[in-house]
Amino acid sequence: MPELPEVQTVVDDLNRRVKGRKILRVWSDTPKQIRDYSAPGRRLTDLHRDESSKNFRNFQKDIKNKKILRAKRIGKNILIDLSGGKTLLIHQKMTGHLLLGEWAIKKGRPVAIKPKEMVKDPYNGFIHLILYLDNGKQLALSDLRKFAKAILADTKKIHDLPDIKNLGPDALDPSLTLKKFANLIKKSGPTIKQALLKPELVAGIGNIYSDDILYQSFVHPLQNPKKLTPEEISKMYKAMRQVLKKAVRLRGTSTSDFRDTAGKEGRYTNHRLVYGREGEPCQRCQTPIKRIKVGGRSASFCPKCQAPKRTYNGKKKKKRN
DSSP, rough: OOHHHHHHHHHHHHHTTTTBBBEEEEEESOOGHHHHHHTTOOGGGGTOOSSHHHHHHHHHHHTTOOEEEEEETTTTTTEEEEEEEEEEEEETTTTEEEEEEEEEEETTTTEEEEOHHHHOGGGOOEEEEEEEEEEOEEEEEEEESSSSEEEEGGGGGGGGSSHTTTOOOOOOOOOOOHHHHHHHHHHHOSHHHHHTOTTTTSBBBOOHHHHHHHHHHOOOOOOOOGGGOOOHHHHHHHHHHHHHHHHHHOBBOOOSSSTTTTOOBBBBBGOOOTTOOOTTTTTTTTOBBBEEEETTTTEEETTTTTTOSOOOOOBBBOOOO
């Protein structure tokens, strides 16, 4: 799933490449991925109720001729502010990513024309939504598993959507101080790995960067957050900022589906500390990286560097004979 660095990469691309463009029309073969709450009488509480063709026709009508004013990120959500007081929210979910290029619809299916780099990569070939722009380019959503969603709503009401309303502070927000971060961590559980994955705690972190954050701060993924020392929390806070900012500079991670708007892979893939490196030697001590399941998600870590100083319930570990 695209996390904070990948979403920020897309937002930066959109502001550079489509800001000021006008949306002329829309194509989609999966209307259930789209919601229009900007039409009169539509309520945000109707969030998952209307998958009809009428909803898509409303979307087509309400977004037509709207000018793209700016793009921004809230957590893992892409928000595209439009003229007329509308905002398009796109959540890429597990396998979605936005692309800017040109497609032709042949026999009901989009066929990529350019750029060439995008055409050659099979991960860019699952197009289910296309916004046609006034400069001849198209903004498209490629999504293998069709879990991504696009929501059109009044800009004034967009923050009332559950996707936004229930989020905690952003992981890179300057207002998220060490003190605030520590208070949030101390109230979470049952493990620090699961805590970092909760968007209502801190928004923007997923499986990839939680592993690298914990590795850089020498914290075991199964540690009880309530039992972490102030020093461990401080290291984690610094690691969170450093890892995420580096990943943003390198335009995200592409171990799986993610591509930027030009269809290119993120360069943090080659800088991962432990995520996806099971069996490889630790960069610090050469111990093989281990992977376990935590709350249904994978967690990669160094069993030596990240060995807990205490057992997971906070009691001292017994010395072995």
